[in-house]
Amino acid sequence: MNLPRMAWRNVFRNARRSAVTISAMTVALAALLVLSGLIRGLYLGMERDLVELELGDVQVHAPGYRNRPSIYERLEAPDSIIAPLEAAGFRVSSRLRGSGLAAGAKESAGAQLIGLDPARDATVSDIGTKVAEGRWLEVSDARGVVIGRKLAKSLHVGVGDTLLLLSTAADGSMANELYTVRGVLGPVGDGLDRSAVFLVQQTLRELLELPEGVHQLIVRRPPTVPLLDAKAAVVAAAPGQDVNTWKELMPTVAQLLQSTEGSMMLMFLVVYLAVGIVVLNAMLMAVFERIREFGVLKAVGVKPRTVVALVFLEGAAQTAIAVGLGLLLAVPALLYLSTTGIDVGSMSAASLGGATFSQHWVAVLDRQTFTGPIGALAFVVSVAIGYPALKAARLDPLEAIHHR
Template identity: 55%
Template sequence: MNAFSLAWRNVWRNSRRSGVTIAAMAFALLTMLAYGTLSEGMLKKSEASLLDLEVGDVQAFALEYRDKPSLYERVENDAAVIGALEEAGMPVASRLLGSGLIAFEQNSAGANLRGIDVLRDARVSKIGERVVRGSWLQPEDIEGVVVGYRLAKILNADVGDEVVLLSQAADGSTANALFTVRGVLGSSTEAVDRGGVFLTQAAFREFFVVDEGAHQLIVRRSDGESLAVTAERVVKLAPGLDVVTRRDLMPTVAQMLDNAEVSSAVMMLIVYTAIGIVLLNAMLMAVFERIREFGILKALGVEPGGVLRLIFAETLLMTLCALALGLLLSIPALWYLSSVGLDIGSNVDFAGLAIDSQWVAVVHPGAFVNPIVTLVVVVFAATLYPAIRAARLEPLEALRHR
């Protein structure tokens, strides 16, 4: 008789046991798929919010700025550097940075002022897309500001309100001016949430009496180019500046992103091992429950190889059923995780990076490879030992087995 048709019958002869084994495998597959896509989602999200909102890939400053941030430490030839970098095909934008006080009615708070080149900034940063109320800055708007959402909350100010900015200008005079809140940002980074005040570069220059130069240049790399290569090109095109990569700027987060794949793999190993043990148990039970049955087969003259083939055929059939079931169930599950996501409560702050409260999975075809391969390998590894034991059974002993 064909091994497969016998195996098929065997599988369904004890439909409860086979059902439980198949369900365990399907559940294992589902768990691995959900875990894998969610951890990838977390990684993508951290990386995206970090790079897109704040850091870019490479930044350039005046030599002294990072040691001693000051209004006076500026890249003086910013226009020339931007020109050179753009000619070399790198998206780049300059920012002016200052600090001060922002006040609305009776409330005031410290503010990190960022004067941005609205059009260029959109090419290096997605901060403008983070506006949750109102709108982002318009290039010609010298009276508008966009603020972080926690800052808005502290001030009790919202879109349309007139806020006062106060600081010390570069000429020592007291800088003070009224601005209208044009927009409020959703969560991005801790610094922006709590104190970020974005205004146009023209407005910044007038407020702080700074005619030329910029404090920070943010550069994005071309697709596929490594960070180091981009940084080298920037160093060549922007001589005399302090050029740093995002790795230098946020070493903890960079390292975290680097290690994330390793740590995710470790977590996977743990999840897979736990699942392997469950499957091993199921397979062991499935074989050892049927020792007498295999003894009879042997007594009827079936070769050890035949027993082995039979057991593996059964396993293969159950695995296929489990894969079909698991993948079928994963369609609604992954759809939910990738579109709605998990609510992880209030915003989580992670190494200065605010992470959205919705944790969304990232699903792509590659995400299925590891779980499926792992499932098959684990199941067959788990079957191997009981199958060999069964194949080597002495018929008489097996028949006496209780």
């Protein structure tokens, strides 16, 4: 007795019932595959933006700087940290940071001043590509600054306008200078949107009267190095300094992203509950219709476990067909959504735990996009088939043979 062949034929025994069951599975699977790709795309996009635009993989600060940022808490010899890391394939950029007041013609607001080397910073961050109006910093344009979009809005300044920056210099004197807005950023992150003023590092160094040292190193790891290994390498290169991964710097967002898989699995199970009921009903009908047949099989020596295997194989055959059809429906949609994507211009203003949603929402098309929905479907179908299969296996052959 070839069990898979028997199971396959049984699937087509009541073609209409099997069609309904397979259709329910197919539609649910296709919908969840597309949803899985989109949600993973949303969250992975957030993670990518956080790492590539703002935080990097790992950051280095002087001890105590993060708890109480001060221009005096600096990494005094950044080159001694950067050199061994770059030799190991890491990319590193230093930033000088300060706080102060930014003022336009009529309005003023608190600002975080960020000084960077545009060329070196481009190796660790894509922030320079997120200029919505105007252009990014250029070393040759020492007085040019780029500001966050919400800051620009609150100060009523735009490209070409003059911006006054006020701060306290390292020597305690009042630091103030006029600059020209060269660019306004698009949405990158709530904190930066509201208060960031990017300057060429040397310009900020002069404003704050800081002859040496930096406040922050942003480190990007080689693609093959896991995050925690990267942190260990940075700790080794920067002994005694405060080294943190991006997940430690933004724990709320990291936890949110980490819980994505679990939340999606819960969503799959809820949607599949309806499918499970359809499958349970169909398989129970299939078993009840064949009580006498199961009785005969058991009478001639088929063991209960073989009966269970037969019912499970019938469910597996239907699931396999549904998976094939579901993929046929979902993959073209996912291909479209992973390349063309969805423009969510208005939604991109929203932020979650300090991270903003990308303006261009694209689906992710990788192994995990498929394993979650397909795995959850297989699990739900297995649970739904369990009862009918056991029912068939426990039939008393004598009673079953005489069943009418």
